[in-house]
Amino acid sequence: MEKEKFTIMGVGGAGCRVIGTLRQMSAAEKIRLVAADTDRSGLESSGLPADRCLLAGEMWRGGRGCGGNVGDGQIAFGRARTEIANMISGSSMLLVSAGLGGGTASGGIPVVLSEAMRLHIPSVVLVTLPFAHEGNLRRRQAVQALDEDIHKIADAVVAMPNDLLFSVLPSTAPLAEAFRMADEQVARTALALSELLCAGNLLNADFSAFSALLKRRKSRCSLGVGVSRTEDGARRPEIAFEEMLCSPLLGGASSLTEADAVIFSLLGGPELAVGDVQAVFSLAERYTRPETVMLTSASTAPEWKGMLQFSAVAIKFDRQEEIAVPGKGGSGGRRQSEQGSLFGDGAVEQPALPFDHVSKGIMESTQKVVWNGEDLDIPTYIRRNAVIDNGQPVRKK
Ligand SMILES: Nc1nc2c(ncn2[C@@H]2O[C@H](COP(=O)(O)OP(=O)(O)OP(=O)(O)O)[C@@H](O)[C@H]2O)c(=O)[nH]1
Ligand SMILES: [Mg+2]
Known part of the structure; x- marks a missing residue:
């Protein structure tokens, strides 16, 4: 791309x-x-x-x-x-x-x-x-x-609570300062994601894998970005990594160690060396658990000359959430049945029909009809998150 x-x-x-x-x-x-x-x-x-x-x-x-x-x-x-x-x-x-x-x-x-x-x-x-x-x-x-x-x-959503900023800012910090920091972090992350998703990079994340991680509705995201420059010398990778760990929207190193998935992205100028890539990703591995899903990308571009930026999007899944299927249109979530016990021993999986919300059609551009906080133009089965099954429970082998 x-x-x-x-x-x-x-x-x-x-x-x-x-x-x-x-x-x-x-x-x-x-x-x-x-x-x-x-x-x-x-x-x-x-x-x-x-x-x-x-x-x-x-x-x-x-x-x-x-x-x-x-x-x-x-x-x-x-x-x-x-x-x-x-x-x-x-x-x-x-x-x-x-x-x-x-x-x-x-x-x-x-x-x-x-x-x-x-x-x-x-x-x-x-x-x-x-x-x-x-x-x-x-x-x-x-x-x-x-x-x-x-x-x-x-296809993918990264939503970070602004409150994470207070993990590094004193409560007396002016609001304008907090927003300025948020702007900078979000801008750098947007840049990192654009590099991550552009083809022709050294290591390029697969979009369907990326989308599968970030399409889950009840996941919590936080992000960290660190930058180092040529003047930082041989410690450039470590400095960028440490700055990423202290990043205001990350919420501390525990966001990485407790994450279910992390998307790491390294950007640098043409001078980026194999040793830099190894150094930064081995640090990243130290801060994640073996079972954490990792998506990594490293890329170089002339406009990054003399700079090294390392960013992380840490994702924590909600355990109740459906298992997302990669790709556009999603072909429908598939949810582990919480109703398994109805069929004895909980040894039942309930297949869900692939219904996806596409659009509200002509209702999209009209004023919402809201009753009790619910948008009545959206079909009830979507509003209530109902799983529509094909009536054929499948017994687990
Ligand atoms: N990063 C950042 N966030 C801001 C800033 N100002 C407001 N926000 C946040 O963004 C939310 C939405 O505010 P706006 O962007 O002003 O809202 P809007 O989408 O323009 O909507 P209206 O102003 O109601 O038309 C706020 O509730 C704040 O949490 C800012 O300068 N920087
Ligand atoms: Mg506005």
Whole structure:
């Protein structure tokens, strides 16, 4: 995959700021950066030229944002499907970055993803979840957008709680400082993921393996990024690794040691030596358990000259979660039956029919009909996470 065809889209205020941060990194020069917001000032903070920006719902929202209203974000983006499709068409992969909890990103991202799906563009979502002190409404909106829409359409989702920042920041740290740190970490991770997924790298992660790890709905992610430079001399790999371990969105070394899966990615200039690769990955192995699933990638590019960046996305699975099947369309989750005891001894597996949520069709761009916190346009069996079986329990041998 050519890097020029890898598109990173920032959605909403936080997403646009991540794009602004990426623009200042020379290593992001070859990636196509675009931004979409309902707020004109958000797009300005991306620093992108007008032809790379989409001001959704301009006539109706007046370029002032959605003020935390998810329904407005949904409608504004729903009415801009053609523009969204034009922005992403021709991409070989799309990474969408945002902070969930407000109106624009929580409502708009599912629309962007459904357009990507229609155009057969694989999508990866990299989002932060609101700080606890932002209140329950923002948290609920973020979780609802993730669980009810984003996880069902995206090929891979990395969602990190902003609260992890407090593992390294004192509680008296100004909020602006915390957000600046988050922007930098998310931008660096977006860069690492784009390198990880571009072909032609030294070690290249297989997208279906990547997607299988990150498609599970109830996984918790955290991420660490460390950078070292030529001036650090022979200890470059160790310094990058140590910085990654202290990274604000990682949540400490225990996030690695307790992870079920970790995606490691090493980026460097043409001078990257075999010894550097060995040194950094052997350190990584020391901090993971033998049973941890590891996906690794190492790549070099001229624009990384003199720099070494090591990043980790640590994933902890929810034990109750379905076992994901790799690949687009997912061909349906397959869930170990929790009802096995109905058939005696718990020695029963219940096959699930491959039903996937694809889209709400014409309901996608309309205001949600919500009752008791449930979106009634979504079929009940999806809302309730029901496993639809073929009526044929299979006995385990
Ligand atoms: N990384 C980062 N996160 C931010 C920043 N500002 C806000 N956030 C987080 O992102 C969440 C969503 O905020 P915004 O991006 O402003 O929301 P939006 O998607 O633009 O939606 P509306 O403003 O309601 O239209 C917040 O709840 C915060 O947790 C920022 O400057 N950087
Ligand atoms: Mg906003």
